Amino acid sequence: MTRLLDHPILGKLPERKAISFQFDGKNYEAYENETIAAALLANGVRTLRLHEESGKPRGIYCNIGHCMECRVTVNGQPNVRACLTIVQQGMVVESGKQLPNAIKRMEEG
């Protein structure tokens, strides 16, 4: 996806400082004051985690902090909402993973 640089009513996007951050070990570019979710979508990344039990991919749903669908791990802290969290230079973000024991439970059940 791309950024909407110009807009007929809202005007041009102001100049912002580019920063870089990591998501699942890969480097991405973002702009200052951008949320993790917005920066990743601008880079074409929609999947933020795999469902803990089913392993199915999940991305943002509400984008304003209500649904908890966008949980990621930020600098080691789990369950951070990507849609509310501003990305910082050098931030290390990891997607939520399917839990290994969940797979086992599913196989057993």
Add this chain to the structure above:
Amino acid sequence: MSDVIVIGAGPAGLAGAIACAEFGLKVTVLDEFFRPGGRLLGQLYEEPSGNWWNGIKEAERLQQKTKDLAIDVRCGVSVFNLEKDELLWNVHTNAGSMKASYVLVATGSAEYPIPVPGWTLPGVMSIGAAQVMTNVHRVQVGKKGIIIGANILAFAILTELQLAGIQVDRIVLPEKSPISQEAGEPEEVLKSLLSAAHLAPSLLLRFGSVFMKNGLLRKIALNFYPKGGMKISGTPLQLRKAAMEIVGKKQVEGVRVVDITPNGATVPGSDKIYEADFVCIAGGLYPLTEITAVAGCPFQFVPELGGHIPVHSEWMETPLQGLFVAGNITGIEGGKIAMAQGTVAGLAIVKRSGKEAGSIDRLLQKSVDYVRDVRQHAPIQFNPGVDEGRQTMKELWVSKYGKEGKVIS
């Protein structure tokens, strides 16, 4: 310690905080979003007068006022509990607890999801999510999208997406089910769209909105509803089609759509898959009331206001001493009304605090009248029955607690 803690920095919370601070009360505002403004952020539409309502600008104007008045606005703070000891309200947040004599809860509203099969695929989002991504973050949500659900918010945001150059392929209804209810019945949808005539003028002009008030004519019109839908500034609104499933392996690839009858029954064998790389679900809004519930506030079910509403007076006072509410938590309406309600709540707090004995009664009355005035001229209204809903709540309050201004428990 602050005199007042405001929960929610949307138009209602900010206006309330400003009214309090203008009379010298010390105010702290808490919001879990990373910047103030609430759902004002992203709102963008042309009013009948030809002016553009730009929510980001409004939010910045309010934020500037809070700075001028030295109001302590803290973003990134989530409130999860609210309780009272003998004297003070205790507000518990992810950043610690704080106390105040007065609390204004202005947490706004949230969107109902509609669990269409496949709705958890990346690329499926609420219609409000697309609004914020487009107008606030300025990131493209996709190349080609489909909106599921035809309501006022969907139309407002469709126009915003088009304005930003994002292609919306079509609007279809959700499949009729116990959850989607009337949102899955073409006739009911058409009825509710009449209250949004100015947001979809081309469509309703073609139908002739006067005739459409008649139920029988509405049915006839739906029987002849063009298969391809009627266009809203370029995007077909397909009232006779329903989304059965969102398809895709790792993310959205399309929507499986089926023809439906005027009352929402599916036509077997009419399935078709339309390609899309994003889907917006427009399920409608409900008031976000948890914080008042944990505080022990009584509730009343008022469907015209959007569901279970904390009981409150026209002064936005709840039966719990020192606890006030304003904005969408008291009923689903537009941003301007929320702002006007916030001012009422702020002035009511000023009155209860005894800060301004002289002129406050007159100001408070004026602010209450102003809410009605704004409501009458609102550019966007989510529920045509909102006036009755407000009246129901007012009568309930008067019957239980007497007229506003009486000292309560």
